[in-house]
Amino acid sequence: MFRLSYESLQLLWLDEVDNFASLEPEMRLLIPILGALAIFLFAIITRFKHYRTGIPFVIYRVKNHNGLMPFKNTLNQFFGGMAALASGFSVGREGPSVHLGAAGSSFIGNWLKLPYNSIRILTGCGIAAGISASFNTPFAAVLFVMEVVLREYKIHIFIPIMLSAACGSVLSRLVFGDDHELAFLTIAEFDTWMYLYFILFGAVLGGISTLFNMQIMNIIRWFRPMNMFSRLLLAGVITGLVGWFIPNAMGTGFSAIHWVVAAPQDIQLLLAILLAKFILTIFAIGLGIPGGLIGPVLGLGALLGATLMYPLGLAYEDPSHLTSSFAILGIAAFLTSVVHAPLAALSAVMELSNSVDVVLPAMMVIVPSYVTANQLFKNSSIFIRQLDYQNLPYTTSSIRSTLQKVGVLALIDREYKLFMDATDKHILDFLDTAPTHPVVQKSTYEIDVQYFLVQYDYSLNKEGSPLRFFPMQGVSAQATLAEVYEILQHRREGAVYVQGSTPHSIVGVITWDAVRSYLYRKEY
Structure with missing residues (x-):
């Protein structure tokens, strides 16, 4: 045309x-x-x-x-x-x-x-x-x-x-x-x-x-x-x-x-x-x-x-x-x-x-x-x-370049357990029976919804809670692992959730450990 x-x-x-x-x-x-x-x-x-x-x-x-x-x-x-x-x-x-x-x-x-x-x-x-x-x-x-x-x-x-x-x-x-x-x-x-x-x-x-x-x-x-x-x-x-x-x-x-x-x-x-x-x-x-x-x-x-x-x-x-x-x-x-x-x-x-x-x-x-x-x-x-x-960037790091080639749906973990404002005891009981499944706590506020990744606290702090709660950000199902890496790289722990049809819906979880494991994979 x-x-x-x-x-x-x-x-x-x-x-x-x-x-x-x-x-x-x-x-x-x-x-x-x-x-x-x-x-x-x-x-x-x-x-x-x-x-x-x-x-x-x-x-x-x-x-x-x-x-x-x-x-x-x-x-x-x-x-x-x-x-x-x-x-x-x-x-x-x-x-x-x-x-x-x-x-x-x-x-x-x-x-x-x-x-x-x-x-x-x-x-x-x-x-x-x-x-x-x-x-x-x-x-x-x-x-x-x-x-x-x-x-x-x-x-x-x-x-x-x-x-x-x-x-x-x-x-x-x-x-x-x-x-x-x-x-x-x-x-x-x-x-x-x-x-x-x-x-x-x-x-x-x-x-x-x-x-x-x-x-x-x-x-x-x-x-x-x-x-x-x-x-x-x-x-x-x-x-x-x-x-x-x-x-x-x-x-x-x-x-x-x-x-x-x-x-x-x-x-x-x-x-x-x-x-x-x-x-x-x-x-x-x-x-x-x-x-x-x-x-x-x-x-x-x-x-x-x-x-x-x-x-x-x-x-x-x-x-x-x-x-x-x-x-x-x-x-x-x-x-x-x-x-x-x-x-x-x-x-x-x-x-x-x-x-x-x-x-x-x-x-x-x-x-x-x-x-x-x-x-x-x-x-x-x-x-x-x-x-x-024009100060337009055109180079990327090797890590970002690798992760840009993989969509979040390729690494998503759909076998997660979702709790709604549950007590620590309920979450601990589940973790004792299924320690490998991601656990997500959903907290509902007046005008917002917040998701937390819940894991055992391995800091050996006997005075605090045995659980750690990591606030999770949502990413689009169209996103790549590069966006996940940018969110998690500062703390190098926690997870993000993949959004469904609405911003506050969740279809799966990607943890920092999953991203790190992908980077260490050998490629032909």
């Missing part, structure tokens, strides 16, 4: 999708400004606090909120992203695709009252389906979720995400056809000595990706004091002015890739489009236009790859037959270093070009690109940089 919406809007003033060169210069100046005003209008309607969108926000929600996505942010992403893409901003459709896929799946999971650990996996499924449907790249979608969002490989996660990516790709083929968007890029046969050049090629792109990430963060820092309206308007003006002179730099980046192949001999225009695309992308992302980053990165990678092909003119009289090959290798290397997802980048260029011949040369550029960016220049993923700047 999202892709059809923004493409339908574009076709109201373009002769084909993303071809902004078909517009008159005055319209290329006006449309991005109107698009910025539309984005601001949607932000007003949904309120500014719900403006956070895109892949960094999704990573934050997956890591800290079990993948549950706010509804108003999703509306902002749909309509704001639609306006951004329709008006020619240098942003990609994968950012909205990730956000909308995560939101749609989490809404369904929460409506079905699934456990939060299941919703977290379901969110990953929605992300994979969204990317796969957007680019018809199911394998790359699976690896993107594993490498960038969840950052783990588990078979019980892998299987449903694979299925979701396949479903997304099938639906995309039914609606948009079975075309691969970069299938026109062909891989030539390379001389053996050229693999040495690939190492240098990848290293250079790793350095450029570091510069690219740094400039995006600089734009974010420099223009943060400006209000939102001024930032969006500035992005619209810059896009319109640059688009007036170089229309091929506008849009998601695929039009630039088509131009690279169509006219590879014009090196001056190639460099002009490269510089213009670089400027438009860092300002669009840095000033808060609600779109993705990967689309423009694909375009920039192709432009950089074609540019770095020209030194081969020393060895070949006319290296233009290698243009397609170096364009797709540039995409692989640049995408790897910008988002730190080498496997996703490798699979993406393989699927987008519909060719397995790209695998070996792509590996030869991906490795030096990643090592140069990560080890030499200490360049982290652009998504991680954005999260750090």
